[in-house]
Amino acid sequence: MNYTIALLKGDGIGPEIVESAVEVLRAVGKKFNHEFEFKSYLIGGIAIDKVGEPLPKETVDGCLSADSVLLGAVGGPKWDNLGGNVRPEKALLGIRSAMGLFTNLRPAKLYPALKDECPLKAEIVENGFDIMIVRELTGGIYFGERGYRDGKYGEEAFDTEAYSRMEIERIARVAFETARKRNKKLTSIDKANVLETSRLWRKIVKEIAKDYPDVEVSDMLVDNAAMQLVKNPAQFDVIVTSNMFGDILSDEASQITGSIGMLPSASLGDTKRGLYEPIHGSAPDIAGQNKANPIATILSCAMMLLYSFDLKKESDAILNAVDKTLEQGFRTFDLARTTTPLSTTEMTEKIIENL
């Protein structure tokens, strides 16, 4: 099969890690007989430098005409003092909205080879964990009505959380479908003891559950979920939650996996075209030094193969190659406490050898 992939390398370590991921995809293409065509577009700080805006129209058009999109990272100190509309990060919200991406999938997996990197006690993570967080991405309090007003005690600010039936139904369906492809266990996280939006969320998740009798579903309050993630993370398979709760819980989950350099993500909408990116930023402190861990971006490609192209065998091949490389003891500097670290390109070569 032929696939066109738009590359948004961005800033800092973005170009290095995207180049690594492209090498891995080329190797996958060769092994499984697929043709991947890559087209690069400007985004973030480099786009501001070259054309004066963080998300040029040509980039949006290129992404919308590609089969899928791979993003490195944007931002850095050089652009930190620019005004709101020309900040590199503005491009992220812009491209998500242009592509209609309302689901954010963030896996948090503890690799057995990286158990010592987990900040939790050994007995808690004895059997590892493998969680998929399904976060609603375009609704809730981050997009609700907001402002300042004169309150009872003077100056007051407010933000509002609103969720429609449509928004909850569509994210719930994504979560049930995701659980169906994994261990068929779904935890819906809310704050239904306090919030009306959570009570509607809970009601609708129960309704949708009737269409997925093979998936075991339960509700959990977000405060309890925050505790359970560090007490017994292995109890979770798929988590579905709102925009803000997902933002916070997915960062908590990422911390217990060891290194931010290991975590991929996928943002999806109604079509097969998704936006795949590592969860970390542009790491300006190590940019251009060929030392960034490329695994989060490589694993983002594994997600692309699975979710955008339905290439499960090819996606599994990447996952297995990463597993094997870690089992063999190879590490980039962020994980190499007791071994000599590999560079970004050396790590990429090892993963390709193991494909």
Ligand code: NAD
């Ligand atoms: P960061 O994730 O870039 O870096 C945090 C720390 O983790 C740094 O010490 C960095 O060296 C390290 N790190 C990150 N990725 C790594 C990798 N692959 N391998 C090894 N080490 C890695 O977060 P930050 O420092 O808060 O932000 C830097 C810039 O990135 C800022 O401009 C921020 O706005 C931007 N940012 C962009 C995105 C994105 O593009 N999606 C996300 C977060 C932050």
